Amino acid sequence: MQVPCTRTHYRMRFKPPSFPDLSRHFPAFFNPSFIPTSYSRSFFPAMATLSTQKEPLSPPTDVTHKTHQPLQVAKRLEKFKGTIFTQMSLLARKHGAINLGQGFPNFDGPDFIKEAAIQAIRDGKNQYARGYGVPDLNFAIADRFKKDTGLTVDPEKEVTVTSGCTEAIAATMLGLINPGDEVIVFAPFYDSYAATLSIAGANVKGITLRPPDFAVPMEELKSAISKNTRAIIINTPHNPTGKMFTREELQTIASLCIENDVLVFTDEVYDKLSFDMDHISMASLPGMFERTVTMNSLGKTFSLTGWKIGWAIAPPHLTWGVRQAHCFLTFSTSAPMQWATAAALRAPDSYYEELKRDYMAKRAILVEGLKAVGFKVFPSSGTYFVVVDHTPFGLENDVAFCEYLTKEVGVVAIPTSVFYLNPEDGKNLVRFAFCKDEQTLSAAVERMKEKLKRN
Template sequence: MSMLAVKHGAINLGQGFPNFDGPDFVKEAAIEAIKAGKNQYARGYGVPELNSAVAERFLKDSGLQIDPDKEVTVTSGCTEAIAATILGLINPGDEVILFAPFYDSYEATLSMAGANVKAITLRPPDFAVPLEELKAAVSKNTRAIMINTPHNPTGKMFTREELEFIADLCKENDVLLFADEVYDKLAFEADHISMASIPGMYERTVTMNSLGKTFSLTGWKIGWAIAPPHLTWGVRQAHSFLTFATSTPMQSAAAAALRAPDSYFEELKRDYGAKKALLVDGLKAAGFIVYPSSGTYFVMVDHTPFGFDNDIEFCEYLIREVGVVAIPPSVFYLNPEDGKNLVRFTFCKDDDTLRAAVDRMKAKLRKK
């Protein structure tokens, strides 16, 4: 979609990367690390200062005290943390349950591991977890359940009740939990709850996160996986043959970022809240059915008022004729039919870009 945006001169509200830069204090920390000669291979599972910063931040956010050397593995972005977790802990034939729609890397990496994938579909308007359907899906072959909260692409935040229900299923059936929490600092309507913090869950949970979304530095690819030692062992076995080590100076800068004052995270949430409101109001004015987004920097909408048969057809029209890029989310489902009426927009753009995109849609889209 980003290539099509360039080809057609369209405004890109598709792929989730900001069109503004990260904070100066983090970039300066990277420059200083390079000047200080921190340019050779890092320790495989992370430079000590970053492992410690991850542990400190996790304690502050979740209340859990962890060992930075034994329970934190630094990876090349959260996508590598996902791959290392799946390849290190899932065997061929293991069953893994996902919630659709899902980040496409999940299914791809599970396929590499030879896993059998089951998907529980979250449906609009609120994308609530169908609890009884989930319970029925757990079998003696289920090795893990994977969650993403706040949730890409829907913007849903799993409720405490949903998380506790999933936790009980994991404990009752001896199932692992893989938690992708990259949007934890973009929770607008309720505090983020880390699955590992629910009683009895830390010992069976891998928590994955990254620098990119919170600090608008997606190109740095700094991520991490937090897990108890018996699970960390598997994650590190895979990690050592995926990337071995992650950029040394960027790890030093990431440590500085994670020690940012609370005011940084408060301002981040406030700024993104304003961007969300700008986009949501514009989408409604343009004629979309807009679904609630409680977290992430994505909004899901229903495009059917405009008369197109599916999301791909609509998104192609949106690029060619309107000059705006969005993502057709049918690619995030095992059954593409489940997503054919939906479209995902991102608001991680400067205000002028969001206004320009909204103006184009209001001017050119017509209900049918």
């Protein structure tokens, strides 16, 4: 019988990452009254003709507020300025820039999955789904996991369906982390980790992955992990660097976790976008399933990021905490989309092979193009992102470079300093996404060749 680990909790306050103040560069996004120009009156034509009455039904009331109230936010979130992805996407639309920033495809997912969703809606599968997932999807997730890792999991007791991997991350951290718990994260890391860890009150330690190969600094990790460590968060393939954790790195991390009784939370949403080596799931290593929560989703693999269907796989003693948090976050996830996701996960192997070939071709277009423009390009073994060194172009930091690139060149990238506990670690790096059609990638490269000049 498996029982939860017991441990002493240390009351230390989590200091959120010191994200750079982008308001100086992008003031519109931090103005509470800012409304994107696309949300104009013409966007809602019915609003202009809502009433045909000649006389108002009641005297008009002046509801104009003369004073501006200060923004309200809990202290644990006051350092967070809003996601960089939304900011850069808005800036892309404002300047007519090609958006290689936010990681969503500009092409649609497979028809057979969309048809499955339509059929589920027609079949009346439109009410609340079972809290931890419709049975068909739980079984499909378990079957896919066994095919990928060789591990057999109980679909009823060890699989929890969530509203995207973002919610799986939140439910895992809120359900299994206590205030003051020490959590180790490999930086740079996705901003939702920082926000959720802040809400959970965790004490975060960052282990920085540095270019050119972003290898895990093992001696630093060994000195950081201890009996006080509650969990390690691993994202492989890794956003934003494109790094894939090697078997040797994972085995070393696993042995340290077993020795110190540490949990592992793994974000594996890019597992099918592994190009130069095979993806290895931490849970598949000896002795690790019992202490690992494996998180994944539909969106990246099937180009359906807007559906927000994710899941967490864990042994029952960890699943309990995940489900307790999930119950009060979203309770359940879109029912018809769950049925369609089950159909997606039963796609033949040929789908995944074609997906990988397609993305490798896109990666080649962007990587070769960026090199031709003059960037120093770092290897990307997985995901659909490429990290480059922007310093040959003479801008003071990544935020300034991305502002210039968007406004003057017409291409959007993401400044990586927002992914670091210490923004200085990322000031020379920016991230481009290649989850776009080949015409878009080629057009972005041509714009940079024409307008972006080395200093």
